[in-house]
Amino acid sequence: MQEIEIKLEKALxxxxxxxxxxxxxxxEHLDELELLAETAGAKVVGQITxxxxxxxxxxxxxxxxxxxxxxxxxxxxxxxxxFDDDLSPAQAKNFMNLSEDLKVIDRSALILxxxxxxxxxxxxxxxxxxAHLGYLLPRLTRQWTHLExxxxxxxxxxxxxxxxxEIDRRLIRTRISKLKKELEKIDQERTVQSxxxxxxxxxxxxxxxxxxxxxxxxxxxxxxxxxxxQLFATLDTTIRQVEVNDSQQILLSDTVGFVxxxxxxxxxxxxxxxxxxxxxxxxLVVLDASSPHVxxxxxxxxxxxxxxxxxxxxxxxxxxxxxxxxDIKILNQLKQAFPEAVMISALDKLRLDELLKSVxxxxxxDFQTVDVDIPxxxxxxxxxxxxxxxxxxREYYDEGVRMTIKGPSxxxxxxxxxxx
Ligand SMILES: Nc1nc2c(ncn2[C@@H]2O[C@H](COP(=O)(O)OP(=O)(O)OP(=O)(O)O)[C@@H](O)[C@H]2O)c(=O)[nH]1
Ligand SMILES: [Mg+2]
Numbered sequence: 046m047q048e049i050e051i052k053l054e055k056a057l058x059x060x061x062x063x064x065x066x067x068x069x070x071x072x073e074h075l076d077e078l079e080l081l082a083e084t085a086g087a088k089v090v091g092q093i094t095x096x097x098x099x100x101x102x103x104x105x106x107x108x109x110x111x112x113x114x115x116x117x118x119x120x121x122x123x124x125x126x127x128f129d130d131d132l133s134p135a136q137a138k139n140f141m142n143l144s145e146d147l148k149v150i151d152r153s154a155l156i157l158x159x160x161x162x163x164x165x166x167x168x169x170x171x172x173x174x175x176a177h178l179g180y181l182l183p184r185l186t187r188q189w190t191h192l193e194x195x196x197x198x199x200x201x202x203x204x205x206x207x208x209x210x211e212i213d214r215r216l217i218r219t220r221i222s223k224l225k226k227e228l229e230k231i232d233q234e235r236t237v238q239s240x241x242x243x244x245x246x247x248x249x250x251x252x253x254x255x256x257x258x259x260x261x262x263x264x265x266x267x268x269x270x271x272x273x274x275q276l277f278a279t280l281d282t283t284i285r286q287v288e289v290n291d292s293q294q295i296l297l298s299d300t301v302g303f304v305x306x307x308x309x310x311x312x313x314x315x316x317x318x319x320x321x322x323x324x325x326x327x328x329l330v331v332l333d334a335s336s337p338h339v340x341x342x343x344x345x346x347x348x349x350x351x352x353x354x355x356x357x358x359x360x361x362x363x364x365x366x367x368x369x370x371x372d373i374k375i376l377n378q379l380k381q382a383f384p385e386a387v388m389i390s391a392l393d394k395l396r397l398d399e400l401l402k403s404v405x406x407x408x409x410x411d412f413q414t415v416d417v418d419i420p421x422x423x424x425x426x427x428x429x430x431x432x433x434x435x436x437x438x439r440e441y442y443d444e445g446v447r448m449t450i451k452g453p454s455x456x457x458x459x460x461x462x463x464x465x
Contacts, residue, residue: 082155111140129152156306164280179314246411247325282318284296330363411453417448
């Protein structure tokens with residue numbers, strides 16, 4: 046994929062009021078869509094909402110409204126129309142025909158575009174390309190000349206468009222299987238690396254994009270993860286050691302953030318990046334306490350966690366940016382909604398010790414103490430234990446040693462199964 050300069054394109058946003066989504070919610074979603082569009086490099090020149098009893102298979106909205114939207118976009122000199130709702134491949138195509146030289150995309154395509162712009166590592170680039178091709182495949186049409194507009198996202202990426210125009214479905218499929226193999230390889234490397242981490246108590250920061258995960262990571266570990274007031278600043282996973290007290294360390298990971306309607310293709314292809322979340326002993330669910338949409342964010346986070354099979358994991362809610370919450374009423378509401386949460390400000394380094402204390406106590410709850418008899422012939426396990434666990438007591442006998450050991454229950458189970 047080629048890097049091409051993004052120019053400031055003018056965009057008109059469209060949201061539909063339908064079903065259980067009321068007008069206020071639609072407007073909120075459009076405000077978020079505006080942030081996404083700006084992150085991608087567009088300049089939003091207008092927002093349109095439309096109440097619908099029934100979704101139109103041809104244009105999502107009715108034909109008359111579709112004409113009106115295109116007309117309004119032209120009047121505003123916009124080059125781009127972005128729907129908050131998913132457009133089916135057919136709807137996208139119909140809009141292209143209707144709008145001639147305007148690009149018409151949906152939220153998923155916009156998010157994919159941002160990921161594409163922000164991907165730096167080999168892994169992230171591979172994952173984004175895979176997701177993009179998965180999104181593109183059902184949307185290919187014979188109108189190659191329109192393809193660029195269909196997939197181009199924001200900014201004219203002629204290089205990208207032309208190569209896309211040349212490849213047909215078969216080539217895309219071949220490319221998809223190649224990318225999948227590459228990701229499997231990356232995944233295997235990761236599994237090897239993660240073997241060495243098994244003895245640690247593993248915690249993972251998860252949360253809505255821009256909630257402050259990377260800021261927390263940096264404040265706790267002294268890492269230098271990229272922090273920016275923009276959506277999806279982080280697309281890779283960083284793992285660091287953090288001391289929770291004088292004698293115990295944990296591993297903390299920071300990874301890609303979530304957003305409402307994160308495209309399924311993206312979640313699927315970011316599995317290897319999200320592996321640290323899936324394997325974690327504890328999730329630190331980071332919420333932006335200053336956002337009026339904090340409970341929606343919480344729902345979205347849980348949906349994505351379910352999607353990657355991490356919904357049942359032990360978690361601790363972290364209400365970040367508490368420095369921005371001045372209204373005592375809101376503070377009380379937050380306390381009521383999230384009674385177990387730890388409130389912090391990562392930016393001002395406020396109450397980070399409280400956070401570490403909570404992690405420490407959850408970790409120590411999870412730690413098990415057992416007695417094991419190990420024959421001297423099994424030197425490997427003895428050294429494994431001595432390296433990785435707290436040995437509380439040692440008693441030697443003729444053939445071996447009896448040890449009282451303390452460590453994460455998963456690790457203890459692993460040792461017991463080796464001895465069985
Ligand atoms: N006021 C305030 N701002 C914060 C706090 N924590 C983070 N921020 C700001 O919020 C913005 C986003 O922070 P990041 O740490 O990049 O957020 P993130 O969750 O890693 O975001 P993505 O990687 O983009 O998903 C930055 O401008 C931070 O300076 C906080 O406690 N208080
Ligand atoms: Mg980040």
